Amino acid sequence: MTQLIIQGQPLWRIQLLIFSLVVAAFTNIYITQPVLPVLAEEFGLDAATASLSVSAVILGIALANLPFGRLGDQYPLRPLILLAGLMVALADLVCALTHSFSLLVAARFTQGLFIPALTTCVAAYLANSLPLTRLNVAMGAYVSATVVGGLGGRLLGGFLHPPLHWRYAFFSAAALLLLAVLAAARWLPRVTEKPHHPQGQVGFAKLLRSWDALRMYLVGFGAFWVFSAIFNFLPFHLSQPPIAASTKLITGLYTAYLIGALMGPLSGRLANRFGSARTLVLGSLLFGVSLAGLLVPSMPVVILALLGSCAGFFTTHAAANGALNGRLTASRGRGNALYVLFYYVGGAVGITVSGYLWRQGGWPLVLGLNAVVLLLPLGVGLYEMRRGANS
Numbered sequence: 381m382t383q384l385i386i387q388g389q390p391l392w393r394i395q396l397l398i399f400s401l402v403v404a405a406f407t408n409i410y411i412t413q414p415v416l417p418v419l420a421e422e423f424g425l426d427a428a429t430a431s432l433s434v435s436a437v438i439l440g441i442a443l444a445n446l447p448f449g450r451l452g453d454q455y456p457l458r459p460l461i462l463l464a465g466l467m468v469a470l471a472d473l474v475c476a477l478t479h480s481f482s483l484l485v486a487a488r489f490t491q492g493l494f495i496p497a498l499t500t501c502v503a504a505y506l507a508n509s510l511p512l513t514r515l516n517v518a519m520g521a522y523v524s525a526t527v528v529g530g531l532g533g534r535l536l537g538g539f540l541h542p543p544l545h546w547r548y549a550f551f552s553a554a555a556l557l558l559l560a561v562l563a564a565a566r567w568l569p570r571v572t573e574k575p576h577h578p579q580g581q582v583g584f585a586k587l588l589r590s591w592d593a594l595r596m597y598l599v600g601f602g603a604f605w606v607f608s609a610i611f612n613f614l615p616f617h618l619s620q621p622p623i624a625a626s627t628k629l630i631t632g633l634y635t636a637y638l639i640g641a642l643m644g645p646l647s648g649r650l651a652n653r654f655g656s657a658r659t660l661v662l663g664s665l666l667f668g669v670s671l672a673g674l675l676v677p678s679m680p681v682v683i684l685a686l687l688g689s690c691a692g693f694f695t696t697h698a699a700a701n702g703a704l705n706g707r708l709t710a711s712r713g714r715g716n717a718l719y720v721l722f723y724y725v726g727g728a729v730g731i732t733v734s735g736y737l738w739r740q741g742g743w744p745l746v747l748g749l750n751a752v753v754l755l756l757p758l759g760v761g762l763y764e765m766r767r768g769a770n771s
Contacts, residue, residue, distance in 0.1 A: 397564045398502055399525045401461070404560040405498035406529025407536060408468055408491055408553050409437050413612060414538030414631040415546045417619050423481040427616045428735025434612055435731040436485045440492020441499075442724035446584070448496035449717040457505045458565045464497030465561030472554035476547040498561075499526075500717060505568070527640040527694075538631030587715055592707050595760045597722040599660065599700040602756030604723045605730030606667065607693045609750050610674070612731045614686075617743040622677045636686040643694035647702070650695070656703035660696055660761030667692030668754045671747050696757050697723075703764075 412419060412433040420430040451460060467490065474487040503522060536549045587593050611634075618625040618633075651659045666688055673685030701719065708715045730753070737745045 394568065397560075397568055398505075398522060400560040401498055401502060401564045402522060402525035403529040403532060404553075404557040405468070405495050406526050407533040407556060408472065408495065409441075410434060410530055410533040410611075411537040411549055411553055412488075412546070414534050414615055414634060415627060416612070416615050418546060418627065419481075420616075425481065427613065427738050428732075429481075431612050431731050431735050432485045433481075433488055434608075435728045436489040437492040437495070438608065438724045438728040438731070440489045441495050442492075442721055442728060444493045445496045445500050445720050445724065446717050449500050449714070451497075451501065456570065457501055457568065458570070460497045460501050461561055461568075462565050464494040465557055467491075467494040468498070469554040469557050469561075472550040472557070476550035476554075500720065503716070524641050527637065530640075531634060531637040534631060534634040534637070538627050538634075584714055584718060587718055593704060593715060593718075595763070596700045596704040597719055599696060599757040599760050600719050600723040601726035602753050603664075603667070603693055603696045603700070603726070605726040605753050606671075606750040607689070607730075608727035609730040609734035609746060610671070610689060613734055613738055613743065613746055614674075616738070617674075618682070623679060623682070625679065633683065633686055636683070636690045639687060639690045640694040643691055643698060647695045647698035651699050651702055655765075656699045656706070657761050657764030657767075659699040660703075660757060660764065663692045663695030663697075663699060664754055664758035664761055665692070667696065668751055668758070671751050671754070675744065675747060700757070 416427065416430045416433070419425065419433060420427060423430070448460070471487040471491045471494075475484050478484050478487070533553070536552055537546055588597075614633075615627075615630050617623075618630050619627070647659055647663070650662070670685045670688030670692055673681050673688065676682065676685070701716075704715060704719055730750070734746045734749065737749055
């Protein structure tokens with residue numbers, strides 16, 4: 381098979397650069413998640429306050445995603461990558477060196493503001509530089525990179541470095557990101573043509589008024605609300621009696637996240653065969669049943685429940701994403717940017733609200749609320765089935 385060459389660079393090299401860049405960017409998002417109990421003890425915080433080290437990043441991404449989406453269409457990618465990479469790496473150093481939790485949260489929020497230049501803009505770069513016949517393969521690698529990066533940050537924060545030396549994880553993340561950014565800035569081909577905007581292009585407001593698109597945004601909002609909240613407060617639950625697991629064991633459980641790399645393509649096949657509506661329902665039900673398993677004070681049951689939670693979430697997420705892009709005939713960039721916005725706002729709100737519930741009633745109350753929130757993607761799936769919307 382003939383290898384595609386883009387401005388002197390083979391496609392495999394472009395995909396490798398993009399994969400490395402997205403992995404390095406996503407590594408920063410969840411780097412403190414497995415060591416939240418350690419942060420709480422070191423800074424004298426409760427669980428909800430310590431969780432701000434994660435939700436601040438997610439909130440920053442949510443706020444900056446749409447502006448960077450526009451910038452990625454209007455300006456060359458390389459300066460944006462360099463600027464964002466330097467800012468995120470600089471914030472890594474602040475996190476590693478500070479003894480003020482407020483400053484750590486501010487640095488994490490700053491990271492969130494610039495990470496979209498390494499993710500949303502990169503997705504726009506792929507769409508603008510690759511032929512349609514190759515774009516699906518490249519975007520598949522992009523989604524896999526988000527999964528690997530999300531897991532990598534968790535492993536870096538709580539496994540590769542001793543938990544009490546979590547600061548070293550930020551130094552490692554900064555080094556990885558700078559290497560990926562410099563490589564991408566050096567070898568990514570330039571996009572020489574502006575993307576074509578057809579007459580049918582619509583703005584953000586019109587997309588938000590589209591009920592067909594808004595339903596999928598609500599699925600992303602609800603699903604990531606639950607997923608973020610569960611994974612954020614799981615370390616606190618497992619570190620307490622009767623399980624009383626070590627930080628290394630808790631961090632190792634995050635490898636269940638890798639199932640997401642498999643569920644994306646599988647969810648697409650399920651949607652092609654049974655329809656996106658049934659796939660949404662299947663993913664939501666699996667996610668909900670798995671939440672019940674997380675109540676059981678048994679590590680084998682918790683492991684199975686985590687695998688089920690990850691499988692259910694990524695099935696739901698991939699089905700919603702596929703359905704959205706299948707029904708958008710124009711403004712796919714804007715449509716996907718809005719999906720990401722709803723997705724990360726859901727994560728930030730889910731962590732924050734669950735933090736207050738943790739204070740009031742602990743793990744059972746957190747799981748109870750999130751089971752209710754799962755009715756949102758489940759309800760959308762059932763609604764789609766009734767309408768016969770199996771796109």
